[in-house]
Amino acid sequence: MSLARRLEVVLAPVVLGVVALVLWQTAVVVLELRPFVVPSPTSIAAELTQNASFIAAAAVSTALNALVGLVVGVVAALLAAAVSAAVRTLDEMSAPLAAAAAVVPIVALAPVLYTMFGANVQTARIAVAAIVSFVPVYVNTLRGLRTVAPVHRDLLRAYAATRRQATTTVTLPGALPFVFSGLRVASSLAVISALVAEYFGGPVDGLGKAITSAVSSSNYPLAWAYVVGAVVIGLVFFCATAGVERLALHRRTPR
Template sequence: MTRSATTTWRRVEVVLAPVLLGLLALAAWEAAVVVLELRPFVVPSPSAIGAELTGNVGIIATAALSTALNAWWGLVIGVVGALVAAAVSAAVRTLDEMSAPLAAAAAVVPIVALAPVLYTMFGANVQTARVAIAAIVSFVPVYVNTLRGLRTVAPVHRDLLRAYAATRRQATLTVTLPGALPFFFSGLRVATSLAVISALVAEYFGGPVDGLGKAITSAVSSSNYPLAWAYVVGAVVVGLLFFCGSSGLERAVLHRRSGR
């Protein structure tokens, strides 16, 4: 087998292996529900969930779009705020020491407690509270990882730039920022998943009657458990799209830099 054929097979294998594993898991799930005669309120069968998913694909897509938009805007606001805060904290160590307790506090604030407060502040008929929650949750991992990356400069690189009389701007562009990129993308991958989860959970506690969180609650309250699980599948798809988007962006940026 040639080298190109081996590379192609490895790429196919990367995609094929998780697909086969997923199909086996679904088959085992279906068999367990049938053999053990599990009731739908315990866990519905994949076939029942699939029937609800195909029969309500438009409604599920609309709810997923609402949740995705809240998560997206929250992610954008959180990431931009985290980058600015990390840059300022890296430049002024006093601000870094002052902001560390605030970042730690933001990381442990429960959405269950925060959502009702924000709904009271911004109103229960707008999406502002959900976007704010997603922004706060997204801020922490990006800020912490980016700040660490900005402070992680190898002494040999610092000494080399000093020997070449490089300016601070040149040192930042050639060493500090490229070195911080992997740290930033590590935080971004975590933030994308947290943004979707936080926007979804925030929908349980108020706000407009749309989004996947409200839809899941409504389906469960009417004892339509397969439909509730179909909405969960929609949430999984949204989370995967966000995660794959961040991973694709990371590969494109890092590959471009390594190719220079």
């Protein structure tokens, strides 16, 4: 990629973001919108500056829960998909469970997990993030493991390749893009689920609790400042996932 193209890729979203903020600020001033409707970007920026340490601490707490839950969910999903791909009966048995896990609402799941694990630990929030992360990775990985082209399978049989050789040379490389497709979705869902789970109990930390506290005291710019912290976490997770995907796919691409 040329330097000009790289600058275009970087500057285009920055310019769009600046334009959006200017339009937002203008709309708030011209329409005289009240803070409880939508605060101005300048007031949110002021709260960000004044409460940077508190926002950072809450963001770190939420990010750690989301990260641990994401790792647990992804590892469990990869193992389950590998076993289901090897044993079709398990695949058929687990399909209803995966579908059920995909539609369980966090608002119903979080209070139950707080009752099970206790409201003074982070376990319930991590469990919510893990369950939500499990489904997209499991479904996409299983699909990737099932999509080996018949011509490739026949070619390996013709060369008397072992099952292990077929798995490492064809099945796993072919499934890798599907794995990362699921991982991209799961990384965002982990942050969202960990944040939402904080609304329903648990230790008094994290962005979810902070947003609730700010709204209850009618400090809407501060609440939006905490929302900005959540957006930053989501962007970090997305960029990290994209970076790992690019590195993995680049390494397996022949030169």
